[in-house]
Amino acid sequence: MIPFDFQPRTRIVFGPGVVAQLGVLAVEQGAKRVLVVSDPGVVKAGHSQTGIDSLTAAGLETVLFDGVQENPTTANVDAGVAMAKETGAQLIVGLGGGSAMDCAKGINFLLSNGGQMQDYWGVGKATREMLPMIAVPTTAGTGSETQSFALISDAETHVKMACGDPKASCKIALLDPELTVTQPQRVTALTGIDAIAHALETFVTRRRNSCSLAFSRGAWRMLASNYAQVLKDPTNLEARGGMQLGACFAGLAIENSMLGAAHALANPLTSMFGVVHGQAVAVMLPHVIRYNSQLVGDWYRELLQVDVPIEGFPSGDHPAALADFVTQLVSQADLATDLTSLGVDPDSTTQLGVDAAKQWTGTFNPREVDAASLKSLYDAAM
Template sequence: MIPFDFQPRTRIVFGPGVVNQLGDLAVELGAKRVLIVSDPGVIKAGHSQKGIDSLAAAGVESILFDGVQENPTTANVDAGIAVAKANDVQLIVGLGGGSAMDCAKGINFLLTNGGQMRDYWGVGKAHSAMLPMIAVPTTAGTGSETQSFALISDAETHVKMACGDPKASCKVALLDPELTVTQPQRVTALTGIDAIAHALETFVTRKRNSCSLAFSRGAWRMLASNFSTVLKDPTNLEARGGMQLGACFAGLAIENSMLGAAHALANPLTSTFGVVHGQAVAVMLPHVIRFNAEKVGDWYRELLQVDVPIDGFPSGDNPAALADFVKQLVAEADLATDLTSLGVTPDSTTQLGVDAAKQWTGSFNPREVDANSLKSLYDAAL
């Protein structure tokens, strides 16, 4: 029996068209002026305007901040704070992918608690109440809408800082699968693989518990069942909804059990070689599954018994089949399956291993990792 403390902090509203409820929800939260944090791509797709229109219909003024980039930095957060302060906002909306939602949380940390982003690196370092937030994800990937963490990169060192506090949890997550249909194919692939990694890693971490396992298992079934479909038929709203819910559930699993070595290995690839996060995770995850299976093979076998109604889902109980299946999904998504093709060289893996060993998520991996074992995983992926 594993004790746990599960505190649902985020109301989840799901369904086609629910973005139109944004204004009414803002009013429920007592807001008259709202900061919408978004990015140029989401704005161009017209999704930010849908949020603005809903807020306007409810009599709520909105201020749009579009200075979000992939892997948001402290510079993005600082720019957003200036806009928020100048307009005296009462609520923050993260409307976009994980980057927009994380940047919104970062803005909230500094707007309400002051200081610099590095002051909140870790857990529970916000001492004052934060503004209410609403998350409107336009991708199915990070699950940031149901997490209390913001991942913000230092603009100078490029180090990713995980800044978490229960106060940073969103009050509402609006999950509208219609907003995910316009994603470019590559974004669908990268975010989908990231969500799949979340489901698989949370299922085996040292902090896993009865609550997190329910979310991990549910996320795995929905994501594994629908990923290939959204790649082949991007307008399939049913599959898009399955991916969005799966990513959301995986986010809830992270909140209750954290992540593992695949994410620890991914971050140095991003900071050193510029490999985008989803691609970095995609390359490393099959190798981490094989590595972990020596200790937690029975747990992976449980996932092979989950009813995933698609052709090609592995039968039997060999954990290696799970690793092969993930690699197959990565290939189907037209993503790289090795590090060499991403420009990573053999002489870099020693330092990458050192950097990966410093990543917090590695401490939750079910099999202990250090710089040497992480280097070996990089070598295996070349």
């Protein structure tokens, strides 16, 4: 029996068209002035304006901050804080992918508590309550909408900082699968495989518990059964909804059990070689499954007993079949399955291993990892 402390902090509103409720839900939070944090791609798709229209119709003064880049930096956060102060924001809406939601949380940290982003690297370092936030994800990937962490990169060192505090949790997560239909195919592939990694890693971490496992299992069922479908038919709203809920549930699992070595391995690939996060995770995850299966093979076998029809799903119960299935999904998504094709220097694996060993998520991996074992995983992925 594993003790846990689960406190739901985020109200989840799900369904096609629910973005129209954004204004009403914001009014319920007592706000009159709203800062909408988004990115240029989401603005171009028209989703930011849809949200703004709902807020405006509810009588709220709304300002758009669209200075968010992929892997948001401290510079992005600082610019957003300046705009929030100038407009007197009383509520923050993160409308977009994980980057927009993370940047919104980062802005809230500094706006409510002062200082700089580096001050909140770690857990529980906010001393004051934060402004209410509403998350409106337009991708099915990070699950940031149900997490209390903001992932912000230092603009100078490029180190990705995980800044977490219960006060940073969003009050509401507004999940509208219609917003995910306009994603470019590559974004669908990258964010979807990241969500799958979240489900698989949270299922085996050292902090896994009855609560997190329920979310991990639910996320895995929805993601594994719908990923190939959204790649084949991007307009399939049922599959889009399954992916969005799966990503959200995986986010809840992360909140209660954290991640593992695949994410520890991914971050240095992004900082050193510019490999986008989802692609880095996609390459490393199958190797981590094989590595972990020597210790937790029975846990992986549980995930091979899914009772929903999934095209190409393995019929055996060997953990290696799970790793092979992930590789199959990555290949179907037209993503790279090795590091060499991504331009990673084989001579860099020693340094990559050292850097990966410094990543916090690796400490939750079920099988112990260090610089040497992480280097071997990079070597295997070349």
